[in-house]
Amino acid sequence: MSKLLVSTTVxxxxxxxxxxxxxxxxxxxxxxxxxxxxxxxCGSGDCGACTVVLDGKMxxxxxxxxxxxxxxxxxxxxxxxxxxxLHPIQRQFxxxxxxxxxxxxxxxxxxxxxLLDHNPDPSETEVRxxxxxxxxxxxxxxxxxxxxxxxxxxxxxxxxxxx
Amino acid sequence: xxxxxxKQQFRLVGTRPVRPDGVxxxxxxxxxxxxxxxxxxxxxxxxxxxxPHARIRGIDTKKAEALAGVKAVVTGQDFPQAADKLVxxxxxxxxxxxxxxxxxxxxxxxxxxxxVAAVAATSHAVAEAALKLIEVDYEVLPHVIAIEDALxxxxxxxxxxxxxxxxxxxxxxxxxxxxRFAIERGDAKAAIAGAAASFTGRFTLQxxxxxxxEPHACVAQWNADGQAQIWCSSQGHFAxxxxxxxxxxxxxASVRVHPLEIGGGFGGKTTVYLEPVAMLLxxxxxxxxxxxxxxxxxxxxxxxxxGAVIDITLGAAADGTLVGAxxxxxxxxxxxxxxNEVYSGVGGAxxxxxxxxxxxxxxxxxxxxxxxxxxxxxxxxQINFAVESAMDELAARLGIDPIDLRxxxxxxxxxxxxxxxxxxxxxxxxALEAAKAHPHWSSPVAPGxxxxxxxxxxxxxxxxxTASVKLGEDGSVxxxxxxxxxxxSRASMAIMAAETLGVAYEKVRVTIADTSSxxxxxxxxxxxxxxxxxxxxIQATEGVIEQLKDRxxxxxxxxxxxxxxxxxxxxxxxxxxxxxxxxAKTGTTGGPISAEAVVDxxxxxxxxxxxxxxxxxxxxxxxxxxxxxxxxxxxGRAIHADxxxxxxxxGAVQGIGWALNEAYVYDRSGKLDNAGFLDxxxxxxxxxxxxxxxxxxxxxxxxxxxxxxxxxVPIVPPLAAVGNAVSRATGIRMHDLxxxxxxxxxxxxAAE
Ligand code: FES
Ligand code: FES
Numbered sequence: 001m002s003k004l005l006v007s008t009t010v011x012x013x014x015x016x017x018x019x020x021x022x023x024x025x026x027x028x029x030x031x032x033x034x035x036x037x038x039x040x041x042c043g044s045g046d047c048g049a050c051t052v053v054l055d056g057k058m059x060x061x062x063x064x065x066x067x068x069x070x071x072x073x074x075x076x077x078x079x080x081x082x083x084x085x086l087h088p089i090q091r092q093f094x095x096x097x098x099x100x101x102x103x104x105x106x107x108x109x110x111x112x113x114x115l116l117d118h119n120p121d122p123s124e125t126e127v128r129x130x131x132x133x134x135x136x137x138x139x140x141x142x143x144x145x146x147x148x149x150x151x152x153x154x155x156x157x158x159x160x161x162x163x
Numbered sequence: 164x165x166x167x168x169x170k171q172q173f174r175l176v177g178t179r180p181v182r183p184d185g186v187x188x189x190x191x192x193x194x195x196x197x198x199x200x201x202x203x204x205x206x207x208x209x210x211x212x213x214x215p216h217a218r219i220r221g222i223d224t225k226k227a228e229a230l231a232g233v234k235a236v237v238t239g240q241d242f243p244q245a246a247d248k249l250v251x252x253x254x255x256x257x258x259x260x261x262x263x264x265x266x267x268x269x270x271x272x273x274x275x276x277x278x279v280a281a282v283a284a285t286s287h288a289v290a291e292a293a294l295k296l297i298e299v300d301y302e303v304l305p306h307v308i309a310i311e312d313a314l315x316x317x318x319x320x321x322x323x324x325x326x327x328x329x330x331x332x333x334x335x336x337x338x339x340x341x342x343r344f345a346i347e348r349g350d351a352k353a354a355i356a357g358a359a360a361s362f363t364g365r366f367t368l369q370x371x372x373x374x375x376x377e378p379h380a381c382v383a384q385w386n387a388d389g390q391a392q393i394w395c396s397s398q399g400h401f402a403x404x405x406x407x408x409x410x411x412x413x414x415x416a417s418v419r420v421h422p423l424e425i426g427g428g429f430g431g432k433t434t435v436y437l438e439p440v441a442m443l444l445x446x447x448x449x450x451x452x453x454x455x456x457x458x459x460x461x462x463x464x465x466x467x468x469x470g471a472v473i474d475i476t477l478g479a480a481a482d483g484t485l486v487g488a489x490x491x492x493x494x495x496x497x498x499x500x501x502x503n504e505v506y507s508g509v510g511g512a513x514x515x516x517x518x519x520x521x522x523x524x525x526x527x528x529x530x531x532x533x534x535x536x537x538x539x540x541x542x543x544x545q546i547n548f549a550v551e552s553a554m555d556e557l558a559a560r561l562g563i564d565p566i567d568l569r570x571x572x573x574x575x576x577x578x579x580x581x582x583x584x585x586x587x588x589x590x591x592x593x594a595l596e597a598a599k600a601h602p603h604w605s606s607p608v609a610p611g612x613x614x615x616x617x618x619x620x621x622x623x624x625x626x627x628x629t630a631s632v633k634l635g636e637d638g639s640v641x642x643x644x645x646x647x648x649x650x651x652s653r654a655s656m657a658i659m660a661a662e663t664l665g666v667a668y669e670k671v672r673v674t675i676a677d678t679s680s681x682x683x684x685x686x687x688x689x690x691x692x693x694x695x696x697x698x699x700x701i702q703a704t705e706g707v708i709e710q711l712k713d714r715x716x717x718x719x720x721x722x723x724x725x726x727x728x729x730x731x732x733x734x735x736x737x738x739x740x741x742x743x744x745x746x747a748k749t750g751t752t753g754g755p756i757s758a759e760a761v762v763d764x765x766x767x768x769x770x771x772x773x774x775x776x777x778x779x780x781x782x783x784x785x786x787x788x789x790x791x792x793x794x795x796x797x798x799g800r801a802i803h804a805d806x807x808x809x810x811x812x813x814g815a816v817q818g819i820g821w822a823l824n825e826a827y828v829y830d831r832s833g834k835l836d837n838a839g840f841l842d843x844x845x846x847x848x849x850x851x852x853x854x855x856x857x858x859x860x861x862x863x864x865x866x867x868x869x870x871x872x873x874x875x876v877p878i879v880p881p882l883a884a885v886g887n888a889v890s891r892a893t894g895i896r897m898h899d900l901x902x903x904x905x906x907x908x909x910x911x912x913a914a915e
Contacts, residue, residue, distance in 0.1 A: 020288060030198075035191075036191070036194070036197075036198040037190070037191015037192065038191070039195070039197070039376070039377070039426070040197065040378070041376040041377070041378070041458070041840075042458040042839065042840050043457065043458060044458065044839055044840070044841065046458075046839060046840035046841045047376055047840050049376055076191070077190065077191035078190070078191050080190070081190050086186070086189065086190070090186075090189040090190065093185075093189050094181045094182070094185040094186070094189060095181065096805065097179065097182070097651065097803075097805025097806055097808075097809055099185070099188055099189070100427075100649065100650035100651060100806070100809050100810075100813060101375070101376075101377070101424075101425060101426045101427040101428075101649055101650060102184075102188030102189075102193060102424065102426070103195055103375075103376045103377040103424075103426025103427060104376050104426075105188055105189055106189075106191045109189060125849075127848070128848040128849040128851070129848075129849045131847075131848040131849075132847040132848050132849040132850075133847075134847075134848070135376055135840060135845060135847065136376070136848075137373075137374045137375055137376055137427050137429070137813070137817070137845065138427055138650060138809070138813045139809055139812060139813050139816075140809075140812035140813045140814075140815060140816030140817075140846075140851065140854050141812075141816065141846075141847075141848040141851050142812045142851075142853050142854045143805070143808075143809060143812070144848070145848060145853070146853075
């Protein structure tokens, strides 16, 4: 099987890698680009630990083939903070103790950011249903939901101040 | 959120600072089990049995070995002859003969998914391709899955050298009942016969999985000189070392295990499945080898918690006083003997109540499923479901408020525990009173809903831990420990060290060191870490304080006994030297300052929780929705309040999942039918309400900051709390878990 050369953009940076046609985007990120922040919990689309944003759409990167990233924009957990400046969602996760083991956390943060990017004022129910594709076995979701709600409020406040 | 009142005016204990490993974990930088890379690393893959029970007549690996890129193939024949040998390190001693077979079948397979061969190759694709070239010649044997089936006269017996332990006379025939354990006191039968009210019922549960999201993974490197390194995530890298070295018959000192961040364990990551296999592959290949489990393999081959069949009769006097308990519990043991859930099931059954007459008999029953492994309060939730359901029935029959019934019977400090030892400063009554006073309990039950309550205890644990505390030249503080951080324990250690030393939380940095860099520490499990490792950290910190006082005394030319340590400063009369000032001078006052402490405390105290649950039952579909949930728990004292609440919430939700959805489903051929997160349905965010928490603080006087374990208790009461809520909502007693829509639908239709 000959390898395919894929040119894509990850967190704003151009990336090129070689992969087998059946390599998942998750494996390409983790193995070819050393971006191990995206996790594999199941490899079947059931846990959300591998969540990334592909051309503005939230996807399970374990279900996307790496060659599909050709010419597209991929955003991963590694791109959520700006340099050393944490995103409000990341900070609220820390302040709420919304992670225990932290293995699910990158997926939750990427998914939460995708939510707040298109719905700045979600209800608790909207947060819970949006995040229903992300499994967390440690926290019981309480502190995660509170962190996302508070991050949303903070971002709304920021926007008002900026306006 | 209920911040504890800071009764003793601690500076840091009970606060909620950001955890030291937090930024790495929210930015994706933290390195977990599947993330570690060693230079030149090969990718491994494991071939697993499609049969639940079979003899291996032979394995032909020649074609696989010949495939380009394959560097090593191992089978059970590569494992050293494993005799019976016990190793400590985990929550109980493990017999290496069985642990080895959880890593690789040796001659016989005992469950679907048991490893039979493994390959290391230059890529994952090559390794997977090589697996397909391995030919295993199986002689398929009859299998058995369910507890009652395994006990039947004509059941296939798994091991011809396993005889029931714990019988008065040594049996003459091997049996799937590998162990009997009983507690008998008074005359339970007579007491129940004379009781004003009694309840008799049979309760059943299916095996469930711990469900950690991080797969098991490791990298092993075993060099030609016999020295080895392993990088893996586990709840205890010293246990990984002990088992790996024991199975492979090499020196402990030759194996260095590096702890990576762990993505959840809940008891399930206190043993080896992959490490010895990766080691053998590495030795053959001469290169480091990575093995990672697929989710289906995690379900099929790693430790679930036991299913159970429980027969119970409880009897009470008219005023609610319990007079007798007769209980027989049968727990799944899995493929190999050694599961110890039966001990805690029997010991903890009515351990939180005064019951003068009790006959509690437990059986560990082997069948063709993976060997049971610890899952949060191992063995307790199953029996608690039966006991607390029976208590609910007694309360209804006697017309007594369910919390009052429990208050009437609960054990108090000074009264004997299940093992007969008098209990210390337990907070059972305080927790029940707090639950009773909670607005949730007094609020009206919404129409169409049912409210359930249940309580439960867990003994907690202490055990060996090592910690060292070193001073930086600038007065900052380095804590080194050997207990993996599974839910924020670095933060708790930093809080305790900083509190003791009188410095800022941010001045203390905590490292979890590898097995060659710090002394032995038992696994993070049994709710022991903040208690026991915390004690080690505090003791080492006190050792550092002694040295700091000594340096100050020498500087001043006074007797060290005249120097005190106050808020991070040595004090003698009006002379003062801050920690930073002393640290800056260590070069001329006797050298660097550090201290190590090794502890093995056994003055831990049990934890206790009371859970209140409101459920709504959809009578058309049988679907149960949890509408409101409150967890009240005696936590001793919370060191980091967020992570104590987090344990309470997370444990409760795992218990709710166990009650409502989770179960291993085997098909008739003995294969697991739902080996994935889609069909093994764990709770998701949209299933749950907020989980309200109340931390009741009855400190443990044997710990400097009053710590009791908090992690395990919260999974004990939810099964019955949910069951009782659904029973009250429907008027039908829930005897069988999970309380899934199809089951509820069937019960509702049958009752019409
Ligand atoms: S790893 Fe992609 S959804 Fe679980
Ligand atoms: S914090 Fe462990 S799985 Fe979510």
